[in-house]
Amino acid sequence: MGGSLTSLKPNYYLLLILLLPLTLTLTLTSAHKHELPCKHLTLYYHDILFNGTNQANATSTLISNSAPLGSFNFSNFVVFDDPVTSDRLLTSPPVARAQGFYFYDMKTDFNAWFAFTLVFNSGKYKGTINIMGADIIGQKARDLSVVGGTGDFFMARGITTLRTDAFQGWAYFRLRMDVKLYECY
Numbered sequence: 001m002g003g004s005l006t007s008l009k010p011n012y013y014l015l016l017i018l019l020l021p022l023t024l025t026l027t028l029t030s031a032h033k034h035e036l037p038c039k040h041l042t043l044y045y046h047d048i049l050f051n052g053t054n055q056a057n058a059t060s061t062l063i064s065n066s067a068p069l070g071s072f073n074f075s076n077f078v079v080f081d082d083p084v085t086s087d088r089l090l091t092s093p094p095v096a097r098a099q100g101f102y103f104y105d106m107k108t109d110f111n112a113w114f115a116f117t118l119v120f121n122s123g124k125y126k127g128t129i130n131i132m133g134a135d136i137i138g139q140k141a142r143d144l145s146v147v148g149g150t151g152d153f154f155m156a157r158g159i160t161t162l163r164t165d166a167f168q169g170w171a172y173f174r175l176r177m178d179v180k181l182y183e184c185y
C-alpha cells in the first residue's frame, strides 16, 4: 500500500502544476470582466445626408455612385464630418466632430461598418479618439472598438456603445454614443 501511495505522489504534483496556470488565467479573466471604465463620455452624433440641394446643412455624402446591390444599400459608402454634441440638440455647440466613413456591408439586411475619429479641439478636451467596428443596425445597442487616441485620450482603449436615438428617413439620424475607456493615461 505504502509503495503505491508514493508512486501516486508525483502525479498529484504534476496535476497541481498543470492546473495552476489555468486557475490564474481564470482569475485574471473574471477580474477584467468586472473592471469599470476609467472614463465614460455620453455624446450625440448627428448625421445629415447630402441630397443634392442641402449643401448648407449636409454633413455627410454618398461617394459611390453605383446602384446598390439589393434593397439594403449594400455597397453604399458615405463620408462624414458630423457634429458631436453633449446633449440631443443638433443646435447645441459641438464638443467634437466625428470624421470618417461608413459603408453598408450586408446584402440581406441593413448593416454598416464605421471607422472614424472623434476630434476634440475645444472646451473640456483636446485630442482624438479612434473608433471602428460593425454597426449591426437591427440591434438596439451596438459595441464598436475604441482602438486608440491622442492628446487627452493618449493610448485610449475601450468600447463605444451606439444606440439609434432618432431616425428621419435618409435625411437625418442621431446616435447616442457611450464612449467607455478601460485604459487611461
Ligand SMILES: *[C@@H]1O[C@H](CO)[C@@H](O)[C@H](O)[C@H]1NC(C)=O
Binding pocket: 051, 052, 053, 054, 171
Ligand atoms: C433635401 O433636403 C432639404 C432639407 O431637408 C429639403 O428641403 C429638400 O427638399 C431635399 N431635397 C430632396 C431632393 O430631397
Ligand SMILES: *[C@@H]1O[C@H](CO)[C@@H](O)[C@H](O)[C@H]1NC(C)=O
Binding pocket: 056, 057
Ligand atoms: C439649414 O441651415 C439653415 C441655416 O444654418 C437653417 O436656417 C435651416 O433651418 C436648416 N435647414 C434644415 C432643413 O435643417
Ligand SMILES: *[C@@H]1O[C@H](CO)[C@@H](O)[C@H](O)[C@H]1NC(C)=O
Binding pocket: 049, 062, 068, 073, 076, 077, 078, 170
Ligand atoms: C440608401 O438607398 C436609398 C435608396 O436607393 C437612397 O435613397 C439613400 O440615399 C441610401 N442611403 C445611404 C446612406 O446611402
